[in-house]
Amino acid sequence: xxxxxxxxxxxxxxxxxxxxxxxxxxxxxxxxxxxxxxxxxxxxxxxxxxxxxxxxxxxxxxxxxxxxxxxxxxxxxxxxxxxxxx
Amino acid sequence: xxxxxxxxxxxxxxxxxxxxxxxxxxxxxxxxxxxxxxxxxxxxxxxxxxxxxxxxxxxxxxxxxxxxxxxxxxxxxxxxxxxxxxxxxxxxxxxxxxxxxxxxxxxxxxxxxxxxxxxxxxxxxxxxxxxxxxxxxxxxxxxxxxxxxxxxxxxxxxxxxxxxxxxxxxxxxxxxxxxxxxxxxxxxxxxxxxxxxx
Numbered sequence: 557x558x559x560x561x562x563x564x565x566x567x568x569x570x571x572x573x574x575x576x577x578x579x580x581x582x583x584x585x586x587x588x589x590x591x592x593x594x595x596x597x598x599x600x601x602x603x604x605x606x607x608x609x610x611x612x613x614x615x616x617x618x619x620x621x622x623x624x625x626x627x628x629x630x631x632x633x634x635x636x637x638x639x640x641x642x
Numbered sequence: 643x644x645x646x647x648x649x650x651x652x653x654x655x656x657x658x659x660x661x662x663x664x665x666x667x668x669x670x671x672x673x674x675x676x677x678x679x680x681x682x683x684x685x686x687x688x689x690x691x692x693x694x695x696x697x698x699x700x701x702x703x704x705x706x707x708x709x710x711x712x713x714x715x716x717x718x719x720x721x722x723x724x725x726x727x728x729x730x731x732x733x734x735x736x737x738x739x740x741x742x743x744x745x746x747x748x749x750x751x752x753x754x755x756x757x758x759x760x761x762x763x764x765x766x767x768x769x770x771x772x773x774x775x776x777x778x779x780x781x782x783x784x785x786x787x788x789x790x791x792x793x794x795x796x797x798x799x800x801x802x803x804x805x806x807x808x809x810x811x812x813x814x815x816x817x818x819x820x821x822x823x824x825x826x827x828x829x830x831x832x833x834x835x836x837x838x839x840x
Contacts, residue, residue, distance in 0.1 A: 560709055560712050560713060564706065564708075564709040568702060571698065571705065574838060575694070575698050578694075578837075590834035590838045594830050594831050594833075597827075598830055601830075605708050606819075606820055606823045624661045624664060624665065628668045635672050639680070
């Protein structure tokens with residue numbers, strides 16, 4: 557239960573960081589900062605609230621999520637290759 | 643032993659569904675980033691007109707509702723069904739709070755004549771039409787997911803109340819929790835995409 561509250565506190569702090577970072581002018585970095593914080597937050601939720609790190613029932617779990625993320629990143633990469641060099 | 647295996651398969655099925663949801667929203671995220679790339683200046687101006695404090699408040703509401711969801715499962719596992727029900731109720735309440743904020747946010751935009759296919763909006767530049775089209779469809783689809791989540795949570799509430807779900811048969815509550823956390827994760831990406839990156 558302590559872990560849950562600690563994770564929640566970290567999520568709130570990260571949200572505060574993201575909002576205050578958006579108030580400053582980071583130039584090209586602002587996208588990276590905002591997305592980095594979003595990935596960090598979803599990692600915390602996936603591992604602690606959704607107990608992904610405790611799922612040992614099937615090996616598939618270890619491959620499914622990176623697999624889907626890889627497909628998504630591939631799609632994003634291919635789309636931007638098309639858009640940028642059209 | 644058989645029960646344990648069934649649980650694993652059921653959790654796996656839930657995860658497969660959640661991953662298909664990630665791909666559904668992922669496609670929309672790709673559309674959004676391509677249009678942002680093509681119309682970056684106008685997207686910048688339109689994003690600044692959104693209500694950032696309200697967006698931040700809604701983020702905090704959903705994060706807190708994820709905590710209460712996790713606590714509800716935690717207490718039911720430890721046979722404290724009253725506490726579990728209390729946190730489940732709190733989760734439903736926070737979900738409704740999120741939706742009511744969303745309603746006021748949309749209502750103020752509609753009041754200014756900014757809604758899909760609105761005459762005021764169509765006179766503006768193409769990038770702005772695209773921005774609001776994406777804003778309404780993506781936050782709308784997410785809001786629909788929150789609404790479904792509230793429905794599922796209410797069914798869970800009644801089931802726990804009637805003792806159909808308890809510490810031994812906790813799986814439906816766990817899977818509902820997984821869904822609720824995913825809805826939270828989607829918002830974690832929607833929030834910077836529309837409100838923060840300008």
